[in-house]
Amino acid sequence: MTSPAPEQMHAISDETRHTVDDVLDYARRRALYKDVPLDKPMRPNDLSRLASGSITEEGIGARRAIALFENVLAPACISTDHPGYLSFIPSAPSKASLAFDVVVSASAIYGGSWMEGAGAVFAENEVLHWLAREFGLPASAGGVFVQGGTIGNLSALVTARDAARQRNRDAGRPDPARWAVLCSAEAHSSIASAAAVMDVDVITAPPGADGRLHGDAVARALDEHADAVFAVVATGGTTNFGIVDDIAGVAAATKAHDIWLHVDGAYGLAAMLVEELRPAFAGVELADSVIVDPHKWLFAPFDACALIYREPSLALRAHTQKAEYLDTLTDSPDWNPSDLAIQLTRRSRGLPLWFSLATHGTEQYRATIAHGIDLARRIADEIDRRDGLSLVRDPQLSVVVFRREGWAAADYQAWSDRLLEEQRGFVVPSSHAGEPVLRFAIISPLTTYELLVEILDSLG
Numbered sequence: 001m002t003s004p005a006p007e008q009m010h011a012i013s014d015e016t017r018h019t020v021d022d023v024l025d026y027a028r029r030r031a032l033y034k035d036v037p038l039d040k041p042m043r044p045n046d047l048s049r050l051a052s053g054s055i056t057e058e059g060i061g062a063r064r065a066i067a068l069f070e071n072v073l074a075p076a077c078i079s080t081d082h083p084g085y086l087s088f089i090p091s092a093p094s095k096a097s098l099a100f101d102v103v104v105s106a107s108a109i110y111g112g113s114w115m116e117g118a119g120a121v122f123a124e125n126e127v128l129h130w131l132a133r134e135f136g137l138p139a140s141a142g143g144v145f146v147q148g149g150t151i152g153n154l155s156a157l158v159t160a161r162d163a164a165r166q167r168n169r170d171a172g173r174p175d176p177a178r179w180a181v182l183c184s185a186e187a188h189s190s191i192a193s194a195a196a197v198m199d200v201d202v203i204t205a206p207p208g209a210d211g212r213l214h215g216d217a218v219a220r221a222l223d224e225h226a227d228a229v230f231a232v233v234a235t236g237g238t239t240n241f242g243i244v245d246d247i248a249g250v251a252a253a254t255k256a257h258d259i260w261l262h263v264d265g266a267y268g269l270a271a272m273l274v275e276e277l278r279p280a281f282a283g284v285e286l287a288d289s290v291i292v293d294p295h296k297w298l299f300a301p302f303d304a305c306a307l308i309y310r311e312p313s314l315a316l317r318a319h320t321q322k323a324e325y326l327d328t329l330t331d332s333p334d335w336n337p338s339d340l341a342i343q344l345t346r347r348s349r350g351l352p353l354w355f356s357l358a359t360h361g362t363e364q365y366r367a368t369i370a371h372g373i374d375l376a377r378r379i380a381d382e383i384d385r386r387d388g389l390s391l392v393r394d395p396q397l398s399v400v401v402f403r404r405e406g407w408a409a410a411d412y413q414a415w416s417d418r419l420l421e422e423q424r425g426f427v428v429p430s431s432h433a434g435e436p437v438l439r440f441a442i443i444s445p446l447t448t449y450e451l452l453v454e455i456l457d458s459l460g
């Protein structure tokens with residue numbers, strides 16, 4: 001076999017043209033599916049049998065590779081944008097955003113530096129500044145789109161600890177033997193994960209009877225641990241229940257000790273775009289950093305988290321990588337997104353949201369988010385009316401947690417398996433305080449009241 005010409009896969013030949021056409025045709029069809037199939041996972045040995053052997057010395061060709069993806073691999077992935085996908089936090093990218101994701105890939109933009117990606121960075125910043133304004137942060141606030149909320153939380157906490165260290169240095173104070181982050185016992189698992197990576201302790205303050213972290217609990221914990229705590233995390237919509245902490249109360253406690261306030265709004269902060277929900281988020285404007293995931297409730301494709309700092313210069317100091325080959329970048333005053341989080345090379349992952357926002361305008365976003373909140377309330381009322389079903393708590397955002405009386409964990413699991421098997425919905429059992437429960441997380445505007453009622457009916 002003669003070895004292939006080096007430029008073969010980059011050349012504009014009939015072959016590469018067909019490849020691009022076939023891929024874009026498939027992408028176009030998938031983006032415009034009338035009925036997205038829910039699909040389901042396959043066992044490893046079944047996939048081995050059906051899909052092994054695609055990596056060969058000479059290649060199997062685009063046609064066969066796409067067919068393999070369309071007919072075997074894709075159906076073995078659950079569609080997170082299916083209207084009946086109600087577990088975890090679903091995704092529901094707008095058509096505009098997912099189409100533009102293809103453009104981002106086709107454009108080979110380096111999104112890490114202004115020098116290389118100025119236009120893309122500018123557009124991403126337009127979105128970040130709009131979000132910052134919505135959250136009540138000052139015009140000088142700024143940030144970066146990172147991979148997800150986990151990296152967003154970690155990056156913000158690393159900045160917070162760096163700021164605390166710097167303050168100790170400036171004041172001639174020693175650092176504590178162990179640093180700690182303070183959060184509610186209901187905070188997302190990524191906070192504990194970030195703390196483990198940073199080798200810092202987690203101090204949990206008990207939420208009130210309403211499930212929200214309040215200022216008094218934070219104040220009590222800070223009275224005991226103020227020297228060790230470098231940041232307090234308030235959650236703007238817990239993943240389990242959609243509970244928004246008393247952010248204003250928490251902020252007052254952190255300001256009294258001059259401690260960094262981070263708001264984890266990965267799922268819920270999007271609800272602040274809805275006028276009636278704004279009061280629930282009072283205090284966000286006092287945050288030193290916030291995150292919200294566009295791949296959750298801002299209708300963008302995976303994966304994107306908007307990380308915003310009140311004072312971006314503090315993030316630059318904590319995160320800028322220094323290397324000789326980067327000197328031209330780090331020596332310039334340009335806005336380089338790479339320098340604001342744990343990352344270097346980065347995809348311009350904020351562009352799909354930028355394009356969709358520019359296309360539809362902000363009112364469309366407010367209305368689509370409001371749909372989820374409204375639907376959650378309506379189905380919660382229906383659950384409340386039904387014998388045999390009961391709410392675990394009233395929904396605040398778009399998460400509804402409820403129980404089917406008389407069912408044990410195995411009953412929930414068998415029901416959930418059947419629902420997926422019949423391709424009607426994806427609702428996995430969850431648990432609360434040791435009790436098995438069901439949970440609807442509603443994001444998609446294509447999720448209907450009728451579909452949710454049908455799922456309730458199937459609970460017998």
Ligand SMILES: *Cc1c(COP(=O)(O)O)cnc(C)c1O
Pocket residue numbers: 089147148149150151153188190235237238239264265266267268293305
């Ligand atoms: C989803 C979520 C995270 C983690 O975000 P990823 O994008 O999945 O990494 C963090 N905090 C909260 C409150 C979340 O809902």
